[in-house]
Amino acid sequence: MRTRDVLKTVGAIAAVAALTGASAVPAGPAPVALPDEAALHEQLWSAPASARSAPSAATATELDLGAAVDAIVAAGAIGATARVEVGDEVWADAAGTRGLDRNPPALPHSPFRAASNTKTMIAALVLQEVAAGTWSLDTRIGDVVPGIFPAHPDVTLRELLSHTAGTPYGTDLLLLSHIDDPTSVEESIAVLGDRYPDAEHLAAANAGAWTEPGGFVYSNVAYVALGVALEAATGEQVGDLLRDRIWKPLGMHSTSYPDAPGMRGNALQEAMWDGATWHDLRHFDPSFFSHAGAVVTTTQDLSTFTEALVTGRVVPAELLDDMLTPVSDAPMAYGLGVYRVPDPCEPGAWLYGHDGGAMGTVSVGYTSADGERQVAFAVTGRDASGAATPLYDLNALLVPMLLASCG
Template sequence: MTIRQLLEHTSGAPNGSLELLLRHIEDPTSLEQQLEALGRDYADQEHIDAINDVPWTAPGQFVYSNAGYVALGMLVEEATGRSVEDLLRERVFGPAGMRHSSYPDEPGLNGPVLREDAWVGETWEGGWWDLDGFDPDVFSHAGAVVSTTADLAAFNEALLTGELVGPEVLQEMLTPTAASGFYGLGVYAVLDPCSTPEDPQLLWGHDGASFGTLSIVLGSADGTRQIAIGATGRDLSALVPRWDVGDLLVPALLATC
């Protein structure tokens, strides 16, 4: 595989997160085993081992892979001799002004934060999972950053205006691949509801989902408009959730026109 394939999710690698957890769950119906798996301390190599134990799709198809981004983080650390945490602090958090973001490797957060809770349906006692013991190593380089909506907006603005990468690299990132039609390198595009059919415009950003929270940040290409949303209480009980973050996202975007 190539680095570009990892960045654009066309390497053929499976997602990896579920495969990683299932290696430590004998009974998928056991709440205790699932919570224990979410609280385990995982090494990066375990993510790679998990996807190498299952079939891959053919290279060139778009398949979102968390494990692929774990591999990218491992490559960055090998190439620089520094940790992803240090590099994020120096090259992303600092320049973007993200004063309330961190890259934890242990469960637990201090201060006024969204709880990591998930709705799992009436079949479970109480209906809710308390995921305070969730270990960010479950996602590692693919999504272990803890942030705020203000910091997410600051990051997206800094990225889109060229403060974090040069213009040639940024253009590469913002060019959707043929395999997906909407995903570039680490970011994706959606149609701006403020634009017209005669002059369609795109918004750029990304979403993120742990097992109890959801977040999304989108911004205009010139960085003048940003919107970020964070929500807890993710619904894991059905394929169709009880609420859709898009119900809030679209009106919020229209309010920025």
């Protein structure tokens, strides 16, 4: 768990509040180590439509699902773990290995870096504080943590949760502040092992270009800010809040909020393909994502969480509609820390959840609106080459999983 001193962090934020773009973030191209998040999202969002357009008689048997997990590894992924739940029925499988050394094998219960699936959990904590009367969704971030965004104190918690505050993505700016040559693969990969205090995330964002509030701009730094706000308001660290308020009550015993590099035990180790070379990412420091993506979990725990969320066991019912109702429809139907995609099993219905694009892992966790069906997977060995034909097609696994969830 994190050992950050909350007061020290808030003090550091105040110290960097006056930073300007010229002094904090070098100009130039995006670091080569950053995969294309927009391309990832577009690919994953197309899976439900592909599943829905499949012939009505099409089903995905257990044999088909096992073959799909094997095939994504055969195509180039290092490891994969997948899970489909339909009522009390569960299918879970894994293929490949836990790391680049091709040994030992990946397991159905292998933990993985969940990346932006963390955002849904952070949003749940924020809504719990709203339910408790600490804040409203229209509370200004500048009133919660004075000086956090000195030029934009009026952005609200609702805007930060829905990526409509105008905050920049932030992660690209953060990485640029640690490297001299953004075209150097080696340097970009190496600095992923640096420490990235929350104050640095916020300073990079404050120095970057903001957009007008109201428009959807996917932002990691928005969730870093929400995490800082939670710590300032509660006096507790985000990892402890997640453990005590969500993971323990739901029995998510394999989920954690690491504060140091390395994946422990039977976890899936991360690696990135740049089109020519594999890069081992065991040195990756989770502070690079912080509150926007530090969580490590399993497909079982992620499914437990998404089911509990939509059935009102995490966020009070009176706020759940606010969370699940999209604030924006383009490019994605995003609510407050969660988005929806068409349910291929029930015309007019939706699946709710999130995806996670870590530097070396891609993951997804979706649930049906009634909480009866869940799909979750993680694939390690992320292809960041940007090639027209990637190493493997994530939807070659996700589409049959979605079909299988239809029963």
